[in-house]
Amino acid sequence: MQQTAGTIVWNEHQMEDVWLLTIEVPRIAQRIKPGQFVQVKVNNLLDPFLRRPFSLYRTFRDEGKLQLLYKVVGKGTRLMTTLKEGTSIDLIGPLGRGFTLPHHAEKIAVVGRGIGTAPLVALADEASNKGVEVYCFLSAEEKHKLVGLKEFKEMGCELYLHADTEDNVKMVTDYLKKLLPATQFDGVYVCGSKRLTREVHNLSKKYGFMSQVSLEQIMACGHGDCHGCVVELYQDKERSKKCYKRVCKEGPVFETWEVVGVYA
Ligand SMILES: Cc1cc2nc3c(=O)[nH]c(=O)nc-3n(C[C@H](O)[C@H](O)[C@H](O)COP(=O)(O)OP(=O)(O)OC[C@H]3O[C@@H](n4cnc5c(N)ncnc54)[C@H](O)[C@@H]3O)c2cc1C
Numbered sequence: 642m643q644q645t646a647g648t649i650v651w652n653e654h655q656m657e658d659v660w661l662l663t664i665e666v667p668r669i670a671q672r673i674k675p676g677q678f679v680q681v682k683v684n685n686l687l688d689p690f691l692r693r694p695f696s697l698y699r700t701f702r703d704e705g706k707l708q709l710l711y712k713v714v715g716k717g718t719r720l721m722t723t724l725k726e727g728t729s730i731d732l733i734g735p736l737g738r739g740f741t742l743p744h745h746a747e748k749i750a751v752v753g754r755g756i757g758t759a760p761l762v763a764l765a766d767e768a769s770n771k772g773v774e775v776y777c778f779l780s781a782e783e784k785h786k787l788v789g790l791k792e793f794k795e796m797g798c799e800l801y802l803h804a805d806t807e808d809n810v811k812m813v814t815d816y817l818k819k820l821l822p823a824t825q826f827d828g829v830y831v832c833g834s835k836r837l838t839r840e841v842h843n844l845s846k847k848y849g850f851m852s853q854v855s856l857e858q859i860m861a862c863g864h865g866d867c868h869g870c871v872v873e874l875y876q877d878k879e880r881s882k883k884c885y886k887r888v889c890k891e892g893p894v895f896e897t898w899e900v901v902g903v904y905a
């Protein structure tokens with residue numbers, strides 16, 4: 642973990658309330674892993690006082706650059722839209738525990754909803770670079786709000802899409818359900834929806850694959866000191882005992898069995 646000044650390369654409006662921030666920051670870009678995050682100081686003032694956490698979206702290690710995909714929801718993210726190309730930005734990272742991609746993995750699936758898809762793009766990128774086949778199950782309120790489509794297509798992922806406006810009864814995991822009896826995944830990774838997390842977990846119990854979820858929790862320090870991000874989770878796979886864990890330190894990525902039934 643390092644506090645570092647980066648340089649803003651681009652801050653581009655993508656769609657509706659979603660922006661893509663490209664930062665040149667070799668010290669973080671060369672070390673950060675999918676599922677890990679950075680704490681962003683959105684301006685040089687004392688207000689807002691707290692940094693804002695964002696997951697790695699993509700990294701270009703050779704160029705020392707990383708990208709964050711952010712949705713404008715409040716004061717901090719609104720201020721981020723005013724960040725100008727060529728100016729400096731203060732970051733802390735890499736933070737947290739990222740996704741686990743098994744060494745032997747041949748095929749994985751990512752299940753994302755809305756802006757929650759952001760860290761799954763980083764994972765799909767790493768996996769496809771290692772020759773792992775990636776199936777993407779993406780959902781959003783409306784089709785034009787699906788996140789990461791262009792990137793997943795460029796990586797050659799197999800895509801399954803679902804928008805609530807087209808059918809609010811079905812879920813994107815219905816496609817996964819159909820594939821599962823005949824298709825073996827070495828890991829399924831979910832982010833952005835408690836409902837999808839429960840579905841993925843139930844399927845993981847039935848078919849025996851590893852499943853992980855990236856959690857979002859309001860954070861202060863982001864590196865384990867303040868205990869502001871603690872959540873109650875299951876301690877053991879039998880789920881007989883509960884414990885408390887810091888999302889910023891022991892997470893944000895957890896096994897779905899730790900989470901489903903208490904947090905999701
Ligand atoms: C590990 C992690 C990774 C994240 N990755 C992304 C990402 O890749 N893209 C993205 O758009 N968003 C991501 N988020 C959510 C993002 O941090 C919040 O949307 C952002 O902090 C909101 O700040 P704000 O000032 O605009 O909103 P405000 O509501 O004004 O924020 C007030 C306070 O609440 C906190 N807060 C508000 N919403 C959230 C939230 N959903 N999660 C955590 N803290 C929140 C803020 O950090 C701030 O301290 C992530 C959150 C976490 C914990």
Ligand code: FES
Nearest residue numbers: 861863867868889
């Ligand atoms: S945010 Fe401080 S311990 Fe997690």
